[in-house]
Amino acid sequence: EVQLVESGGGLVQPGRSLRLSCAASGFTFDDYAMHWVRQAPGKGLEWVSGISWNSGSIGYADSVKGRFTISRDNAKNSLYLQMNSLRAEDTALYYCAKRVATGGYFDLWGRGTLVTVSS
Amino acid sequence: EIVLTQSPGTLSLSPGERATLSCRASQSVSSSYLAWYQQKPGQAPRLLIYGASSRATGIPDRFSGSGSGTDFTLTISRLEPEDFAVYYCQQYGSSLTFGQGTKVEIK
Numbered sequence: 001e002v003q004l005v006e007s008g009g010g011l012v013q014p015g016r017s018l019r020l021s022c023a024a025s026g027f028t029f030d031d032y033a034m035h036w037v038r039q040a041p042g043k044g045l046e047w048v049s050g051i052s053w054n055s056g057s058i059g060y061a062d063s064v065k066g067r068f069t070i071s072r073d074n075a076k077n078s079l080y081l082q083m084n085s086l087r088a089e090d091t092a093l094y095y096c097a098k099r100v101a102t103g104g105y106f107d108l109w110g111r112g113t114l115v116t117v118s119s
Numbered sequence: 120e121i122v123l124t125q126s127p128g129t130l131s132l133s134p135g136e137r138a139t140l141s142c143r144a145s146q147s148v149s150s151s152y153l154a155w156y157q158q159k160p161g162q163a164p165r166l167l168i169y170g171a172s173s174r175a176t177g178i179p180d181r182f183s184g185s186g187s188g189t190d191f192t193l194t195i196s197r198l199e200p201e202d203f204a205v206y207y208c209q210q211y212g213s214s215l216t217f218g219q220g221t222k223v224e225i226k
Contacts, residue, residue: 035215045156045164045207047215059214095163104211105154107175109163 002026002108004096009113012086020113022079022096027108030054030074033099035106036081038092038115046092049081050099064090086117121146121210123218131226138195140221142208147188152212155184155193158220159204167206168193198223 008020022034035050049060049070058070069082079096093114097106122145132138142153151171156164166175168184171191181196195202203225208218 037217044219045158045209045217047217050215100169103154103169104152104215105166105169105209106156106164107166109165111163 004098004108004110006094006096006110006113009094009115011116011118013119014087014117016086017082017084018086018115020081020083020094020096020115022110024077024079024096024098027098029077032101033057034072034079035097035099036070036079037095037097037106037109038090039095039112040089040092043092048094051079083115086115088117091115091117121148121213121216123208123210123216125206125208125218125221127221128219129222129224131224132198133226134198134200136198138193138198138202138223140193140195140206140223142186142191142193142218144189144191144210146213148191148210149212151187152210153184153186153191154209154211155182156207156209157202157204158207164207195223200225 005023012018033052036048038048051058051070067085071080093112095112096110098108100107124143126141153171155168158164172184183194185192205220205222207220
């Protein structure tokens with residue numbers, strides 16, 4: 001089955017760190033760029049970060065630049081998001097998304113993992 | 120950064136009616152690099168339209184996209200009960216940004 005499964009979310013205090021993971025299956029993971037998109041409770045979608053198939057190109061939203069680090073392990077079919085210096089405004093459902101080969105849109109999404117930043 | 124503004128915020132319609140959703144960009148979206156997604160409560164977004172007007176695999180033909188430059192439209196020709204959801208546009212011509220969403224609710 002073609003799917004993405006996120007994990008690693010939880011309740012964390014402001015200023016602390018958390019690492020999210022996304023396990024991919026059912027497709028050739030290292031053929032595709034992968035991204036993280038988040039959704040604050042009751043709000044819209046916000047692109048967070050993306051990484052090319054070979055990790056050669058990486059991008060971040062200004063809101064997380066310098067605090068979050070995206071990475072991938074193609075041997076493990078996995079995507080990661082290291083989140084440091086977390087803030088209350090980082091509270092959101094974090095989705096892992098597969099970018100299509102020929103464009104910047106997403107044809108496969110996970111169900112998300114919830115990150116809550118609160119003291 | 121290209122800002123996408125969707126209107127209306129909420130659209131109240133009955134099944135069988137036509138829905139017209141707008142997505143306006145703060146600057147021209149190159150090569151019509153615009154996508155539309157549908158999101159139902161508790162679910163991940165689902166790709167509907169890419170390249171402004173191409174339907175994704177498995178999407179019914181009652182969904183259509185149009186537009187170019189700064190003005191784009193998603194049209195649902197006849198609303199089915201399962202179409203009541205939130206719809207987002209996304210541009211991928213310059214970095215990646217999403218609109219704030221339009222909720223299509225049952226009148």
